[in-house]
Amino acid sequence: MTMRNQVAVLMRKAPYGSVYTAEGFRSIMGVGVFEMDVRVIFIDDGVYALVKGQDPAGLDMKSLGDGFPMLPDFGITKFYVHDHSLAERGLTPDDLVMDVEEVDGNAVARLLAESGTVLPF
């Protein structure tokens, strides 16, 4: 059933190559402030946003990998990562900066179907 106050934030882009990941992060913070039920889903190149050891000093940028683990302090606690997207990038949950729930494609579709709003990044 669709819940009007549930928001799914769909993170599909790699960090640093575009503004999407940083803008997605800001949107998650914004939605969280209004105490809505936020689910953050990392899929496709979006899983790269959570890879450990990001150091963008050479690009004169801030590490996005440092930002996501701080979100639970702001009440955002539901994070999902698509298992197939991790696997095809040679990654495992141990390579990520935080604990996230690994889900398959059907579970991703279910999360999206349950949400009243999908914010795509």
Added chain:
Amino acid sequence: MLYMVNKSPLMHKNLETCLRIAPSEEPILLYEDGVYAVAPGAKAESLVTKALQSHPIYALKADLEARGLQRCIEGVEVIDYDGFVALVEEHDVVPWL
């Protein structure tokens, strides 16, 4: 010619189509999201390994570090900004955007 690719190999076909066109021995430079191609164990690994048999492949260090890519497929040469400038000085450039 120096062929330059800046798109992720799992979301875009840029590297694949570039490699179809680039003549043997021509250098390939991976930068921005293009550097994800050199991650060992990812789906693009066989494409890069095969390409290394006929092309020198370079990856930009600052872009690797930003993305947390600590390991590279063997044979890929990691270059810094000075190396980037040297390559661009030495070759005419084909940006494969």
